[in-house]
Amino acid sequence: MSNIVAIVGRPNVGKSTLFNRLLERREAIVDSTAGVTRDRHYGKSDWNGVDFTVIDTGGYDVGTDDIFEQEIRKQVQLAVDEATSIIFMMNVEEGLTDTDYEIHELLRRSNKPVYIVINKVDSAKEEVAATEFYQLGIEKYYTLSSATGSGTGELLDDIVKDFPTTDYQDPFEGLPKITIAGRPNVGKSTLTNALLDVERNIVTDVAGTTRDSIQTLYNKFGHEFVLVDTAGMRRKAKVSEDLEFYSVMRSIRSIEYSDVVIIMVDATQGWESQDMNIFGLAQKNRKGIVILVNKWDLIEDKKTNTIRDFEKVIKDKIGQFQDIPILFVSALTKQRILKAVEVAMEVYEDRKKKIKTSKLNEVMLPIFEQTPPPANKGKYIKIKYCVQLPTPSPQFVFFCNLPQYVKEPYKRFTENQLRKEFGFTGVPIEVYFRQK
Ligand code: GDP
Numbered sequence: 001m002s003n004i005v006a007i008v009g010r011p012n013v014g015k016s017t018l019f020n021r022l023l024e025r026r027e028a029i030v031d032s033t034a035g036v037t038r039d040r041h042y043g044k045s046d047w048n049g050v051d052f053t054v055i056d057t058g059g060y061d062v063g064t065d066d067i068f069e070q071e072i073r074k075q076v077q078l079a080v081d082e083a084t085s086i087i088f089m090m091n092v093e094e095g096l097t098d099t100d101y102e103i104h105e106l107l108r109r110s111n112k113p114v115y116i117v118i119n120k121v122d123s124a125k126e127e128v129a130a131t132e133f134y135q136l137g138i139e140k141y142y143t144l145s146s147a148t149g150s151g152t153g154e155l156l157d158d159i160v161k162d163f164p165t166t167d168y169q170d171p172f173e174g175l176p177k178i179t180i181a182g183r184p185n186v187g188k189s190t191l192t193n194a195l196l197d198v199e200r201n202i203v204t205d206v207a208g209t210t211r212d213s214i215q216t217l218y219n220k221f222g223h224e225f226v227l228v229d230t231a232g233m234r235r236k237a238k239v240s241e242d243l244e245f246y247s248v249m250r251s252i253r254s255i256e257y258s259d260v261v262i263i264m265v266d267a268t269q270g271w272e273s274q275d276m277n278i279f280g281l282a283q284k285n286r287k288g289i290v291i292l293v294n295k296w297d298l299i300e301d302k303k304t305n306t307i308r309d310f311e312k313v314i315k316d317k318i319g320q321f322q323d324i325p326i327l328f329v330s331a332l333t334k335q336r337i338l339k340a341v342e343v344a345m346e347v348y349e350d351r352k353k354k355i356k357t358s359k360l361n362e363v364m365l366p367i368f369e370q371t372p373p374p375a376n377k378g379k380y381i382k383i384k385y386c387v388q389l390p391t392p393s394p395q396f397v398f399f400c401n402l403p404q405y406v407k408e409p410y411k412r413f414t415e416n417q418l419r420k421e422f423g424f425t426g427v428p429i430e431v432y433f434r435q436k
């Protein structure tokens with residue numbers, strides 16, 4: 001369940017300062033798509049143990065009044081469409097401006113909770129000056145010093161308290177959840193429709209089950225699975241340069257709801273940074289991954305090495321986690337789309353596979369004996385025992401005498417051995433070394 005908090009407001013009121021504070025040490029995913037006037041940021045935060053995603057709708061350059069007006073509308077629209085809660089930030093230094101009135105007017109018409117925040121209230125003096133903002137006709141505002149963090153606690157208490165409750169019963173509990181992610185125009189809707197087409201007996205299309213996600217149950221060819229779609233996905237964003245950003249925002253949510261992420265790329269375009277972002281999100285969330293290279297019908301020269309070359313391009317970019325199925329499909333001609341579903345189901349099964357402790361030890365201990373971790377400062381590392389944790393995705397603990405000496409290359413070696421012996425294609429694995 002992912003709640004999204006968006007920060008909107010004029011430039012220089014302190015949005016990015018607050019954003020950075022909320023993220024603290026957490027890593028921001030920087031969306032530096034060409035065509036976006038300035039980097040937009042989004043990342044994960046939490047307050048009192050409640051997770052949420054923050055968007056700094058941030059950035060536009062101050063241009064002519066026309067552009068300015070347009071940009072603000074866009075930013076507010078984005079927040080209204082995508083966020084659970086909206087922080088509308090102004091600042092006491094510049095006081096209440098015409099633009100603030102306009103933004104407030106736009107937000108007033110949305111049905112999302114809006115938290116009005118007056119920033120740069122660094123002392124009692126500004127606290128008094130802030131009363132000017134009552135002129136907006138509001139009943140409450142929060143005063144904040146983003147620079148020092150004072151006031152953020154009260155604000156976050158209220159935001160988190162107002163998050164929609166999640167005590168809903170998932171009608172598809174226990175069924176494989178799959179999401180189709182990818183940049184705009186790669187063919188996600190075409191694939192969804194193609195699946196609908198082969199799949200005449202859709203059982204349910206439960207709108208609003210999780211407030212903002214649509215789950216469609218597919219049941220045919222011996223496979224039962226749920227396609228997770230966020231509500232906004234079927235509606236195209238109005239503003240073209242925001243498409244990339246919208247699609248990533250949606251991916252964040254649907255990825256969290258899913259077990260397996262199908263990442264679609266366009267064969268005529270190749271693997272780009274935006275695909276890498278989606279891949280990173282899926283991997284960090286420890287979801288199963290299948291890569292579909294779509295529009296394969298458009299590739300005329302289909303020699304074996306065309307496939308191999310394409311695979312290489314992708315594998316060169318995705319980093320260490322290489323054991324991922326890559327399929328070449330056409331959503332349009334429906335070529336190999338059932339194969340894609342089958343592979344996604346295999347990944348799903350592998351992700352929840354549990355290796356019996358006895359089997360795991362029987363297989364892994366001799367491997368460690370054969371190829372032990374390199375000795376460190378004359379000390380030998382002995383791995384004595386291993387278990388798989390009862391987590392949703394595979395995580396293994398290896399007990400040994402000197403876990404601090406087990407370095408990254410050996411962890412990778414262990415992961416590769418697990419993959420080789422037990423087969424976890426498309427599934428991120430975690431490997432931990434611990435003292436017994
Ligand atoms: P944005 O354009 O809305 O994202 O604004 P920034 O976060 O970039 O902040 C604009 C300027 O205001 C920067 O120089 C910040 O250091 C400063 N600033 C942000 N928050 C505060 C605050 O609480 N108090 C004071 N005095 N300055 C702040």
Ligand code: GDP
Nearest residue numbers: 184185186187188189190294295298330331332
């Ligand atoms: P989405 O934005 O990812 O949902 O992409 P769409 O499904 O809307 O597809 C974008 C465009 O690509 C449409 O014009 C589709 O007809 C076209 N398209 C999608 N899949 C294929 C394919 O496999 N082959 C070809 N030639 N065109 C495709």
